[in-house]
Every structure is written in structure tokens, then in C-alpha cells.
Amino acid sequence: MGTPLxxxxxxxxxxxxxxxxxxxxxxxxxxxxxxxxxxGIDIRKDLRYGLIQGQLPLxxxxxxxxxxxxxxxxxxxxxxxxxxxxxxxxxAPGKVLVPRPYYxxxxxxxxxxxxxxxxxxxxxxxxxxDDFKKKIKDCKAVLINSPSxxxxxxxxxxxxxxIERITAELGVYVVSDEVYKDLIYERGNYHINGDQVITxxxxxxxxxxxxxxxxxxxxxxxxxxxxxIEIKTHTSMNTNLVGQDMALKAMDTPRxxxxxxxxxxxxxxxxxxxxxxxxxFDLWKPEGAFYIxxxxxxxxxFVTTLYHDYQVIxxxxxxxxxxxxxxxxxxxxxxxxxxxLGRIADAMKKVPCL
Amino acid sequence: MGTPLxxxxxxxxxxxxxxxxxxxxxxxxxxxxxxxxxxGIDIRKDLRYGLIQGQLPLxxxxxxxxxxxxxxxxxxxxxxxxxxxxxxxxxAPGKVLVPRPYYxxxxxxxxxxxxxxxxxxxxxxxxxxDDFKKKIKDCKAVLINSPSxxxxxxxxxxxxxxIERITAELGVYVVSDEVYKDLIYERGNYHINGDQVITxxxxxxxxxxxxxxxxxxxxxxxxxxxxxIEIKTHTSMNTNLVGQDMALKAMDTPRxxxxxxxxxxxxxxxxxxxxxxxxxFDLWKPEGAFYIxxxxxxxxxFVTTLYHDYQVIxxxxxxxxxxxxxxxxxxxxxxxxxxxLGRIADAMKKVPCL
Numbered sequence: 086m087g088t089p090l091x092x093x094x095x096x097x098x099x100x101x102x103x104x105x106x107x108x109x110x111x112x113x114x115x116x117x118x119x120x121x122x123x124x125g126i127d128i129r130k131d132l133r134y135g136l137i138q139g140q141l142p143l144x145x146x147x148x149x150x151x152x153x154x155x156x157x158x159x160x161x162x163x164x165x166x167x168x169x170x171x172x173x174x175x176x177a178p179g180k181v182l183v184p185r186p187y188y189x190x191x192x193x194x195x196x197x198x199x200x201x202x203x204x205x206x207x208x209x210x211x212x213x214x215d216d217f218k219k220k221i222k223d224c225k226a227v228l229i230n231s232p233s234x235x236x237x238x239x240x241x242x243x244x245x246x247x248i249e250r251i252t253a254e255l256g257v258y259v260v261s262d263e264v265y266k267d268l269i270y271e272r273g274n275y276h277i278n279g280d281q282v283i284t285x286x287x288x289x290x291x292x293x294x295x296x297x298x299x300x301x302x303x304x305x306x307x308x309x310x311x312x313x314i315e316i317k318t319h320t321s322m323n324t325n326l327v328g329q330d331m332a333l334k335a336m337d338t339p340r341x342x343x344x345x346x347x348x349x350x351x352x353x354x355x356x357x358x359x360x361x362x363x364x365x366f367d368l369w370k371p372e373g374a375f376y377i378x379x380x381x382x383x384x385x386x387f388v389t390t391l392y393h394d395y396q397v398i399x400x401x402x403x404x405x406x407x408x409x410x411x412x413x414x415x416x417x418x419x420x421x422x423x424x425x426l427g428r429i430a431d432a433m434k435k436v437p438c439l
Numbered sequence: 440m441g442t443p444l445x446x447x448x449x450x451x452x453x454x455x456x457x458x459x460x461x462x463x464x465x466x467x468x469x470x471x472x473x474x475x476x477x478x479g480i481d482i483r484k485d486l487r488y489g490l491i492q493g494q495l496p497l498x499x500x501x502x503x504x505x506x507x508x509x510x511x512x513x514x515x516x517x518x519x520x521x522x523x524x525x526x527x528x529x530x531a532p533g534k535v536l537v538p539r540p541y542y543x544x545x546x547x548x549x550x551x552x553x554x555x556x557x558x559x560x561x562x563x564x565x566x567x568x569d570d571f572k573k574k575i576k577d578c579k580a581v582l583i584n585s586p587s588x589x590x591x592x593x594x595x596x597x598x599x600x601x602i603e604r605i606t607a608e609l610g611v612y613v614v615s616d617e618v619y620k621d622l623i624y625e626r627g628n629y630h631i632n633g634d635q636v637i638t639x640x641x642x643x644x645x646x647x648x649x650x651x652x653x654x655x656x657x658x659x660x661x662x663x664x665x666x667x668i669e670i671k672t673h674t675s676m677n678t679n680l681v682g683q684d685m686a687l688k689a690m691d692t693p694r695x696x697x698x699x700x701x702x703x704x705x706x707x708x709x710x711x712x713x714x715x716x717x718x719x720f721d722l723w724k725p726e727g728a729f730y731i732x733x734x735x736x737x738x739x740x741f742v743t744t745l746y747h748d749y750q751v752i753x754x755x756x757x758x759x760x761x762x763x764x765x766x767x768x769x770x771x772x773x774x775x776x777x778x779x780l781g782r783i784a785d786a787m788k789k790v791p792c793l
Contacts, residue, residue: 094669096668096669096672099490099491100490111488113487113488115487118486122486123484123486126480126481126681127480127481130477131650132472132476132477132647132648132649132650132651133467133469133647133649133650134465134467134649134650135650136453136454137453163517163675163676163678163679164675164676166673166674166675166676167674167675170673170674170675174551190672190673193670193673194673194674197528197670197673197674199553293486293487294486295486295487295488295676296485296486296487296488296489296677296679296680297486297679297680297681298675298676298677298678298679299679315448315450316547316551318450318544319520319524319544319547319548319551320520320521320524320548320551321517321518321520321521321524321652321675322517322518322520322649322652323650323652324517324652325517325650325651325652325653325679325681325682326650326651327480327651327679327681327682327685328679328681328682331681
């Protein structure tokens, strides 16, 4: 046994990878980025300030992907994280409805902006429209994340359309975090639309360039976009220009690359779902992103044992608002997943987790 | 006459440069970056997440510049802007003492973080220690910016040491924005020191790489640094990795490059100060940075006339808390400054500004 782990936040596992450790923690693609992203690196020599809103060629390119859009509808940000942060700061104050389990940064982001999170518990990993309708009335915004980190679930298109309708009627903002939009195994992405919809997206997952930190938000609400630009003028100014060049060039990546990546992810999804089911875990079959969130008894003890005795990193579900579960990312190659699964099977003999 | 200008914020002048416009507005070096910064661009191919705190080699290099420091004392940020934003968010709530005139982002940054700005008016562009002592007692932090944007003034080392003493005694945080530390014409930089000092700095001005957005904060207060990292984990994650590589390589730039740049800035400083004095303006001689803040009657009308009739951009002092002044940057080559000065002289005949 090593020193006791402080399991208050996922930060406990930062820097603990390598040296035989198998990490199911990391929320980023392990696959290499497309050559286009790298090629984007050396084309810029002018290092002066760029536009706070983001460079025009990148916003022009994005506007082709969003129906009825212009470059004015976009703000380029330091990843989806900053897009969310700016969004809540621009919307504050007020309540934000957050489906639970949630991505662990959501509650602190809402609170740091001076807003208040209100939770609606997912049923079988999906939004419960009855509870949603009850709670949405008091809220200024709702945060949708489909496909979801940590559940791996997607919402039905019908549900998303119903959310569009309800929120439009009430004048509630929809903040739709679609960073996994290119990693849906069941259907194409459904882009939630409306006058008070804010879409948050990123180049990180689609093009495996998380560390470059380029994301964006989309909104057709000019006042909202202006407010975001005003805040960003003070808090970070333009998003780094080299990263924007890389993102621009990455968009040239042929669709075949994304489809090929999807095939790899799908193979891993099938594999880990099957194996976890065989081990006896109760879990949802992932429909998007690259996470599973199996039920797990004695989760703290199991996660501690996994790390100390088997050098396997799994995240506590409680960090994501799911205290009776653990979260695993399958952004690992199949051999690593297989080796990790063997160790998990051994750990299950020590800690009763089913 | 064109359409009326909305002079509420400096944003009015964004995108209005070029086509014969001479802008004294921009707060960034016009000189090219050192070749080292550009050379840093292509060395990284791993685009996965980096450390939230910043890459170790860059923090190691920085720690050599700060006495008794280790890499743990630094957090690499998206420019000095994000360093300030994270600092106030980590210190909130409470009051922040802000010397006035101030950099225009200071009040919104303090307020966005949920803190309250309290002002101490500079006397002849310098801190009035009597007023400072009175107001500091109620504050959680004070923001020092020497050399200052917009005043171009530096504080005496004795004043800075007195501030160190007073704040240490009261347990007040000092947030020292030293982004112009390599642009002091009178003496070397004095790095304010102490257990509750937070230094904010940037590679932008020294290495002419504003658009790359790499800055950092330094603090010997471990709890503060940890809190900043925790917030940044949610709000933006790691600072873009390519930019950090560029900053690391830029630090190899020979000191001679910085000294040479200083000579150019000093020449411009002398020139613009002499010419503005000849024109009859009442202004302080800049001791650092690259701004002048002359007194100006009818400032709104003068700035409007300058822009509409003479295609010259000058900033309103009121954006910086100095309503009876205008602010001009001399980050322009001498020929441009000279041409601009001629136009300003003409405009003075139309609008009584002295």
C-alpha cells in the first residue's frame, strides 16, 4: 500500500500515469492528430494581437457548418472550457439547470460565474422531461451535454426538439455542449437550434488536439455574443493565433479521417461494454463519446485498491454527481484496455463492488 | 464627417486601422518578435493536454529569474489578462485598491471576479502613500502597475518597499502587474516581494508576441497557487502548448535584443515627449512602457475630430479613469509618429484642447 489517496477531486491522479500505470481516467483521444493540424503550425509569423472574437477565416469556415450562420455568430475560445466560462459569466446571475450525472467542471463553472446550479437527475442516463419541465421554469439557462461525459449516453432527437420547444416558450437559454458531436455511434449529431441557444464546441476531440486549446461558441443572439466579446477583452483577449491556424487547417481534414476514428472508437466501445458486462457490472451501453459509468459498490475503496494494488486509474462517480458509480474512459488502445480489465477482475476479488 | 462615434469603450476603434489611419491606440509593440520566438513554433507534435499549471521546462526557466523560486511558484496563463482574472477569482470576495488612472480592464476584471474596486487617485502619476494607507486597511488586495499603462510612470523603489511593508503588516495581498518590466527607461525593475505578493507577467511586450497569449503569475503562497490551478482546471485547462514552446525558446533571446529594443523605445519616448511639450500639452515624461497621458480639454470632441477629420486614433482618458486627459501609445515608428503629430497640430486649431 502507498500513501492514502485524497479522493476529493480527480486532481489526485494528475501526473500519476506512466511506469506501468493504466489510466482509464483521461478524457482525451490517445490517437494522433491529423497531419493537417500539425501543418497549420508554421504558417503564421505575425504575432500581434488578433481579433478578440477570433480570426475571420476560421469563423468563416465554421459558419459553413452551421445552417443560416455568419462569422458574427461565433467566438473562438481557449477550448470549450473557456466557451462555457464566458457563457455563464455573460448570462449571470440566475439559476442553471444541470442534468446529473454531469461533467465535473459544470457545477464549479456555474458557481464561479455567480450563477446557481439546480439539478435534474437523469433516468437511465437520459433527461426526465417531467422533472425537467418542473425545474426549468425558475431557470435562466439549461446545460445540455449530448453525447455526455460521463454517461456516454445521447438524448433522443425527440427529447432535444421538446427541449427546444419548452425553452423557446419560456425564454430560457440552452447551453449545448456538443464537444463529442463527431463521436456518436447511433446517428448524426442533432444541433439544437433557436434564438436563445448557445452551442459550445471544440477542435480538441474531433482532431485530437486537446492541448492546443481551441474551441468556440455559436449563438444567433447578437447581444449575447457582444457581451461575451466584452468579457473576453478583459479576461484573456484573443485566443492564441497559432492554435487558430492549426484549427483552421485541421478543418481541411477529409471526412474519411473522422469516420475512420469513429470505427476505432466503436470497436473499443463494443469491446469494453462486452467485457464489463461479462464481469457482472451494471452499465449503460455508450452511444457517444468514450466513457462508461458502471454501478460500483464501495467505490472509494475499489478505486483506491485499483490504484494502489493494481496501478489502474478509474475515476470516482461522485466527482460527476454519481456516487454509486465509477467512470472509465476508453481512450486507450485495445491491448491496454484488455490488460486493465484483467487487473480490474483481480481487484474485484478483493473489494466487493457488484 | 462620418457617422458619430460611440465613445463608451475603446472597442469603437477596433478594426479601424489601415487605409491612412494613424493609430496611437494600440497597446502592443510594432517591432517584430525575436527569431527565437518563431523558432519555438515547430518543435512540438504532441497535442495532448498539458499540465494545468504550465509545462515544467518553462516554469523551470522562469524560476531562475525570480530569487528563491521553484517551478511550483508559477502558473502559466493565457496572457497577463488571464493571470489577473484567475488571481481575482482566487482572492474573491473583498475589496481591491486600484490606483487611478488605471489600465481599463482592471475595474471590470475586479468586478467580474465578484470583488469590489476602491480607488486611490495618483498624484502626478504616482501613488499617494497617505491616501494609500487610509484605504488599504479595508482591502483584501492592492493592484500595483509599475510601469503603468496608461500613465507611463514608475513608482520609486522606496514607495514599492513601503507598500511591501504596509501590506505585509496588514496581511493584504499585492497583485503586481509587471508586464512592462523590461521597458523601464530610468532603472532596473524592482520585483515586489513578500509572502502575499502575486506577480503578473507576460511574454507579450518583451518579446513582441501579444497574439500568442502566454503570460504567467508568480506567488510563494502555495494555497493561492493551488486555488488558481483548481479554477483554471475548470475555466480553460492548460495554456496552449505551442505558445508555451514559443515562450520557452523566446527566453533564449540574447539580452542585447531587449536592450536594443529599449533604445528604440527610448528614442520614441524622447521624441513624442518633446513634440507634445512643444505643442503646449501638459504631460508627464514617460519613465516606462510606451504611453503618454496628456491633459486635454474637450477630450471627446478632440478625439472625435482627430478620427473623423484627420484619421488619427487617440484613446479617451476617461476609459482609464482620467476624464481630463487622452492616452496615446507610441508603439509606432518615428515617421508615423511625426505624421500623426502634424495632424494633431492641425486638429488643435479646430478644437480648443489646451
